[in-house]
Amino acid sequence: MTVSSLAAPAQAEARPDRPGATELRLAAFAAHRRARFPLGPLTLFTGPSGSGKTGALRAYEALARLGGGAALGEVFPDPVACVPERARPDAQRRRGFRIGCTVDGPEGPVRLEVAVQAEPELRIVGERLTAGGVTLLETALRDPGRRVVQAAWHTAGSSPVTRGPLPDDRLGTALLPLRVAGRTDGERRVLAAAEQMVVALRSVYACDPSPRRMRAATPLGAGRLLRGCDNLAEVLWRTRSECGHRYAHLVTAVRAGCAGPVTDVLAEPLGDGTVRALLDRGDGVRTHLGLLGDGELRYLALALVLLTGPGVLEVDPAGEVPAALQTLTVLADGLDRGLDVRQAGELVRLAARMCERGHIRLVGAVGEAVRVREEPGVTVVDLTP
Numbered sequence: 001m002t003v004s005s006l007a008a009p010a011q012a013e014a015r016p017d018r019p020g021a022t023e024l025r026l027a028a029f030a031a032h033r034r035a036r037f038p039l040g041p042l043t044l045f046t047g048p049s050g051s052g053k054t055g056a057l058r059a060y061e062a063l064a065r066l067g068g069g070a071a072l073g074e075v076f077p078d079p080v081a082c083v084p085e086r087a088r089p090d091a092q093r094r095r096g097f098r099i100g101c102t103v104d105g106p107e108g109p110v111r112l113e114v115a116v117q118a119e120p121e122l123r124i125v126g127e128r129l130t131a132g133g134v135t136l137l138e139t140a141l142r143d144p145g146r147r148v149v150q151a152a153w154h155t156a157g158s159s160p161v162t163r164g165p166l167p168d169d170r171l172g173t174a175l176l177p178l179r180v181a182g183r184t185d186g187e188r189r190v191l192a193a194a195e196q197m198v199v200a201l202r203s204v205y206a207c208d209p210s211p212r213r214m215r216a217a218t219p220l221g222a223g224r225l226l227r228g229c230d231n232l233a234e235v236l237w238r239t240r241s242e243c244g245h246r247y248a249h250l251v252t253a254v255r256a257g258c259a260g261p262v263t264d265v266l267a268e269p270l271g272d273g274t275v276r277a278l279l280d281r282g283d284g285v286r287t288h289l290g291l292l293g294d295g296e297l298r299y300l301a302l303a304l305v306l307l308t309g310p311g312v313l314e315v316d317p318a319g320e321v322p323a324a325l326q327t328l329t330v331l332a333d334g335l336d337r338g339l340d341v342r343q344a345g346e347l348v349r350l351a352a353r354m355c356e357r358g359h360i361r362l363v364g365a366v367g368e369a370v371r372v373r374e375e376p377g378v379t380v381v382d383l384t385p
Contacts, residue, residue, distance in 0.1 A: 032056065044366050068198075097115075157187075
């Protein structure tokens with residue numbers, strides 16, 4: 001694995017106001033062992049098929065969902081597929097995997113490690129949250145017959161730690177605000193670190209546009225873009241009236257990535273309560289999006305994602321934290337799928353511009369053919385063996 005970045009040299013600066021993941025660690029997950037991947041505002045995994053690009057993004061999304069409070073079974077419907085292929089069971093026939101990440105923010109770097117047992121039963125068997133060399137939360141499975149783990153969190157009061165049970169199917173870090181009173185400086189430090197981790201993880205939008213679903217007219221509704229961008233026409237209808245400045249940028253981006261002239265991107269209601277999307281070609285010519293190629297549709301949808309925000313995307317940000325202190329992270333496996341070299345280049349350059357502003361981050365996977373090393377601001381993780 002090689003890592004390169006053309007971002008500006010790091011300068012000594014204050015801690016970031018917005019929490020963001022700076023490293024993904026896959027100690028033992030699918031094809032990865034003892035792997036550590038740096039994450040910047042714009043990170044692209046590249047490498048041949050089978051090198052583990054999808055696995056890395058899948059692990060990141062899993063951490064995000066656990067941080068949002070999802071149950072383990074929902075996050076890992078096929079947990080055995082996450083176990084490294086050559087992992088041998090122990091004497092009790094147990095096998096599992098380990099994932100983690102580091103999040104930087106106002107509290108400094110906070111590190112999370114999670115150990116999951118996949119066989120014979122799916123459960124979290126260990127978790128550790130650390131910051132500044134101090135273990136703030138540590139859990140361990142003590143009694144396999146009970147569906148809990150024994151947790152110990154930093155107190156720094158009359159006793160150094162507080163102990164108690166936590167469920168073995170939820171991320172303990174996400175549950176800490178419900179269990180820690182915050183009476184001592186140590187407990188307040190635990191809560192601050194846990195909040196930083198959870199805010200960074202749950203503000204994640206996994207996106208994989210499906211051109212087949214995007215071609216049809218869609219009913220008018222809440223106007224929040226789904227993971228597959230099925231309701232693209234509805235979201236275009238909503239965003240055009242809400243933010244003319246950003247919409248103008250979208251039109252410019254579409255003009256750069258779609259064949260033929262483009263003077264506008266429109267959405268029009270139909271008589272049956274649905275709305276369809278069109279490209280205005282000028283001189284009265286309009287092209288229904290259903291006639292566009294798969295690459296053009298994926299390019300348009302991904303450009304829309306980069307130019308909008310959590311209020312438009314189907315994502316669950318931390319409601320108790322001001323939006324100005326959150327950063328949306330977009331996960332895009334197969335970012336260049338169906339795109340030609342020109343479209344892929346335009347999309348990466350758009351992503352670099354948007355990520356530089358700080359309100360959005362992107363972690364994507366691209367094929368070997370896409371030239372991303374020359375783009376400034378891109379952290380490239382090359383998984384070529």
